[in-house]
Amino acid sequence: MLNRRQFVQTAAGAAVLASVKPVIAETGKLPQRELGGTGVKVPILGLGTVAVGNSFNEKGAVALINKAIDLGVTYFDTAPGSTRQAAMTGYSRAHRYIASVLKERRKEVFIATKCLETDGSKTLELVQSNLKELGIERADILYTHAIGHASYVFDELVGDNGPMAALEKAKKDGLTRLVGVTGHNRPEKFAAVLKKRRIDVMMNAVNIVDRHTYAFEDAVWPVAREQKVGLVAMKVFGGGVFSCKMPKEMLKPSFRYALSVPGVAIAVIGMGTEAELEQNVAWAKEFQPMTADEAKELKRQSIELAKKWGTHLDKLDAKGESSRPLINT
Numbered sequence: 001m002l003n004r005r006q007f008v009q010t011a012a013g014a015a016v017l018a019s020v021k022p023v024i025a026e027t028g029k030l031p032q033r034e035l036g037g038t039g040v041k042v043p044i045l046g047l048g049t050v051a052v053g054n055s056f057n058e059k060g061a062v063a064l065i066n067k068a069i070d071l072g073v074t075y076f077d078t079a080p081g082s083t084r085q086a087a088m089t090g091y092s093r094a095h096r097y098i099a100s101v102l103k104e105r106r107k108e109v110f111i112a113t114k115c116l117e118t119d120g121s122k123t124l125e126l127v128q129s130n131l132k133e134l135g136i137e138r139a140d141i142l143y144t145h146a147i148g149h150a151s152y153v154f155d156e157l158v159g160d161n162g163p164m165a166a167l168e169k170a171k172k173d174g175l176t177r178l179v180g181v182t183g184h185n186r187p188e189k190f191a192a193v194l195k196k197r198r199i200d201v202m203m204n205a206v207n208i209v210d211r212h213t214y215a216f217e218d219a220v221w222p223v224a225r226e227q228k229v230g231l232v233a234m235k236v237f238g239g240g241v242f243s244c245k246m247p248k249e250m251l252k253p254s255f256r257y258a259l260s261v262p263g264v265a266i267a268v269i270g271m272g273t274e275a276e277l278e279q280n281v282a283w284a285k286e287f288q289p290m291t292a293d294e295a296k297e298l299k300r301q302s303i304e305l306a307k308k309w310g311t312h313l314d315k316l317d318a319k320g321e322s323s324r325p326l327i328n329t
Contacts, residue, residue, distance in 0.1 A: 029072025030284050033265040037228025038178055038200050040140075042110060042266045044259055045284040046075035048234065051272030052097060053081075053090030061097035064274060069101070069108055071281045077203075077234075077268045079114040079145060080130055092133075099135040106136060112203075114145035114182060118152055120166035127170050141201055142167045142176040147193065148186035158196040168197075184235060184313035187219040194223055203268065205235035205313055206261060207246065208254045208298045212306035214313070217261045225263040233258040233267045235313065245309060253290075253298055255283050260290035 030043040047068050052061045068074075081092025095113075102109060113130045117123040127142060144163045156162045167179040180201030181193060190202065202224050204216040211217060221231055236258045238245035246254055258267045271277045290298075 030281070031287060034230075035178075035201065035232075035265045036224075036230030036263070038230050040110075040178070040230075042075050043072055043284070044266055044287065045073055045280055046077055046112075046232070046266045046268040047073050047277075048268045048270035049076055049078040049094035049098060050090040051270035051276075053092065053094030055090075055272035056097070058097055058100070061094070062100055064271075064277065065097060065101045066105075067274065068271070068277055069105055071277065073277070073281065074108055075110045075112070075266055075268070077112045077232075078134075079116070080126065080133065095130070095133040099133060102135055110140045111136065112141040112143060113139050114143040115163060115167065116145040116149070117163055118156060120161045120163055123163040123166035124170060127167070127175055131175065138174060139176040141178045141180055142170055143180045143182045143201075143203065145182050146184065147181050148183035148189055152189075154189065154192065158193060164193075164197050164199075178230075180230070180232075182234070185214055185311065187214055187216050190216070190220045191223060194220070194227060194229075198227075199229055201230040201232060203232035203234050206233040206258050206264070207236050207238050208250065208257045209238050209246070209302045209305045209309055210235065210313070211257075211299070212303060213309065213311060221261070221263060230265050231261075231263045233261070233264050234269075236267045236269055238309070238312075239270075245312070247305075250298075250302075252283055253294075255280070256287065256290045257295065257298060259287055260295070 030045060032041045032043050034040070035042050047065075052064055055061075056064060065076075076098060078094050078098060080095060081090070098111075102111075111134065113134065115123045115126045115130070117126055123144070131137065131139065144157070144167055147157060158164055164179075164181070167176070170176050171179050178200035180199050180203065181190065182203040183190060184205045187204070190204070193199070202220070204220070205214055206217055224231060236254055237251055238254070255267065258264060269280055271280060
């Protein structure tokens with residue numbers, strides 16, 4: 001694991017939070033930002049689709065997805081359902097629901113989908129399956145998913161026959177525009193990946209509580225920014241698949257915090273109701289970067305919650321293995 005000095009060496013970054021400025025989209029619907037050095041612009045709010053798959057029948061899901069597009073939420077984050085992702089069965093339904101919308105609106109939507117496989121050949125098979133389920137010929141981003149997961153052996157992850165190399169091949173073959181990695185824990189693994197393979201996008205758990213425990217924004221993202229990797233924040237409200245852990249009064253501050261971290265292009269949030277969609281869209285439209293003083297106060301307020309939550313995102317590991325906590329005070 002990275003040493004404490006490496007974790008906190010960018011703490012001064014809080015002072016530049018206020019310099020992050022949204023760029024208003026031509027449509028006027030939502031602010032947009034550059035996704036790292038990819039040359040792609042995305043809205044600052046993206047739809048995490050597992051909540052759609054868990055909450056709706058197809059008719060209701062399609063209605064919510066269409067409304068999201070109408071409101072400017074045109075970045076969709078999804079994944080396949082499988083036995084290895086038993087807690088994410090909503091994703092499988094979401095794939096089908098999204099597919100019916102994409103038949104008419106593919107050109108309006110930026111699609112990110114994921115592969116949780118440790119073998120390169122199986123990863124390529126899953127890529128084809130994902131595209132078939134979504135009814136598309138090419139994804140916008142293909143992620144090697146949850147690389148902090150204990151099932152990944154690092155040398156195999158970054159090896160020439162591993163899943164990351166497989167997605168690079170998929171990109172060369174025209175099956176995706178971009179490739180990336182995602183993860184909730186073990187930031188040290190992401191730092192090591194940046195030294196081994198070239199990626200376009202990185203999506204990590206970032207919120208005002210887990211900043212003390214996982215600290216992706218301090219431990220990994222400064223290096224990623226130097227490499228012009230697009231940065232995507234997830235778990236903005238601290239929740240797992242079925243729960244939001246963040247106290248109600250801290251939801252909007254955490255939303256602002258995630259989007260105020262330097263280099264962040266977009267916050268992906270699971271939204272399973274129209275009310276949730278409308279609230280997050282409203283926050284995105286009125287977004288103002290967090291000042292250094294606000295960030296400092298939120299850091300103070302969230303220390304005790306971080307101790308209470310602990311390494312809660314490590315529970316996503318099927319092997320039950322836990323990364324070491326950092327409580328970076």
